[in-house]
Amino acid sequence: MLKDEDIRYIEKALPFWSKLDKSDKKFLLNHIFPVEYEKGRPIHSGSMDCIGVLLIRKGDIRVYMLSDEGKEVTLYRLSDGDICILSASCILDNITFDVYIDAESACDLLVIESKYYQQLCNKNIYAENYSQRLVIDRFSDVMWAMEQILFMSFDKRLAIFLSDEAARTGSDVIELTHEQIAKYVGSAREVVSRMLKYFQGEGIVELSRGGVKIADKKKLKALIM
Amino acid sequence: MLKDEDIRYIEKALPFWSKLDKSDKKFLLNHIFPVEYEKGRPIHSGSMDCIGVLLIRKGDIRVYMLSDEGKEVTLYRLSDGDICILSASCILDNITFDVYIDAESACDLLVIESKYYQQLCNKNIYAENYSQRLVIDRFSDVMWAMEQILFMSFDKRLAIFLSDEAARTGSDVIELTHEQIAKYVGSAREVVSRMLKYFQGEGIVELSRGGVKIADKKKLKALIM
Incomplete structure (x- = not known):
């Protein structure tokens, strides 16, 4: 069950909130839940799960690639106030890669369940548009990391x-x-x-x-x- | 000046065409021009230019990263029927990286000028949405290349x-x-x-x-x- 402060946080965190009608807002709030992760815990593991969109209230997460041999390559990190979309990559049909996500510090998150977030994006082009923008931000992060690593x-x-x-x-x-x-x-x-x-x-x-x-x-x- | 066959190609190639009103369609057609590149010619060079969105009617292009020391890393290739958006990356404010693009074979392109494409995207969320989808497709390509190279x-x-x-x-x-x-x-x-x-x-x-x-x-x- 969401507290009032959770709801206030969500209203501020999602730029498309004002573009949702009353029933969509209610629908969304019904499918968001708070969750905490201890430092070091895995949050998302490649294609194994698709937990949802993460609103990071507090904490640091690391997003990385993992090879079959266990080699890791850090792509980027997110922290307080950021929103993590690649933890819901299963809902984006044109994302064909998998990433891994760990909690680097104790994390206080609000999670929008993937399935319902997808339903919202299918209905509301502003929500879809915002999600795409988030992904493209991460594309820029990845290109930066790639330049560091390769060059x-x-x-x-x-x-x-x-x-x-x-x-x-x-x-x-x-x-x-x-x-x-x-x-x-x-x-x-x-x-x-x-x-x-x-x-x-x-x-x-x-x-x-x-x-x-x-x-x-x-x-x-x-x-x- | 566009020929009738050019216009027919554009109508088919742009999925958001039907979402444009008459004046937007006219506006867009006024800012598209055909261009040909010989094999091996550079089309786009990092932050140096921002030629526009490329509709590849015929030909192959290679998109790559280039280090200060001249090292190249191929990110992906596009060919007949594909649309290249990163050649207009200057209009996407959340793309912070530069790529280089060469014609790998003789290329027959239709180019939508960046500035006008941006104006269209600002006005029409379907055009913006489609552009973002294209970028995310390329993100997947880049992740694939990165896995190949790193792992x-x-x-x-x-x-x-x-x-x-x-x-x-x-x-x-x-x-x-x-x-x-x-x-x-x-x-x-x-x-x-x-x-x-x-x-x-x-x-x-x-x-x-x-x-x-x-x-x-x-x-x-x-x-x-």
Whole structure:
């Protein structure tokens, strides 16, 4: 059952809300439910499920590709206030690929069930239009990731990741294992460990059990330029 | 000036044609022009231009990413009857990436000028909706290419390319240089040459000045399975 604050959140979050008639609004609200995920939990796994459209009230999710051999490539992340549409990709007949989605932190979500969201989009072209716009936003994100992965030298890519992560968390210490960093930058653990060791040798970072500490921001920035 | 056959082609090619009123139809026809490209000519170059929506009456185009260092990665190809929207990406405010487009064969196109197409999309949600669908189709193509490049072993990727190319041209002889093949599969010439030599050693292909001849289809197929 939705609370009043849930309903207020939905009205604000969906730009096409005002284009829905009374019965459509009621229909939609009947098929939205709140859900929480613990940090690290999988939310969506390729073609295995199609949970629905996710309204992220609080939390961070990571969307990635997964190969048959278990190799992961991060496509993009979404957080507070974002709406995730690829978790309902089954309703978009021209999306022929699968993605995986994990909760990167504790997540407080509102979920619009796929089947009913599809019914709404079929009835209301504004809802469909908005959903398509969301997908195209993610297309741009994916192209950015692809450029990073295919065109950028690995030292630069790793430097950008460390710098972004420090900015995001507001801390110079990145509390991630080499394994985790490798997942995020779409590489192998050994490759990350080797480059981090090189960075340490250059005085750019300090490595410890707890993670990676940025020791010289200027040198790190110089790698990114 | 459009000929009657041009107009008939446009009416058939644009699914939203019936949703346009008389004045919009006239407006659109006033801003479409036929254009021909010779084989190998660039049609669209990143952010440098925004030629418009391309209705491909005849011909093949290749859409690719290009790095600062000149590395190319093929994203997808379009041919007879397809409509290319990313050549008008400047009108889609949520597309933040640039692609390059070349004519792979002699091309006979009808071009809807970007500026006027945008005006139409702003006025008519069905036109906008159709354009977004086209972009999302291309998103699926790009994800497919990305999976190939990031996840698939190179021998498999090259085998798929040779097999597809033979099917496409209806010939067992692929008349492309190693350099060209490298561009299409997003690799380096040396890597392609090395793998082709290996394929030749296995009796899968025969190499000559004119290109690559598939010598053993069964063995090639086995690589793909």
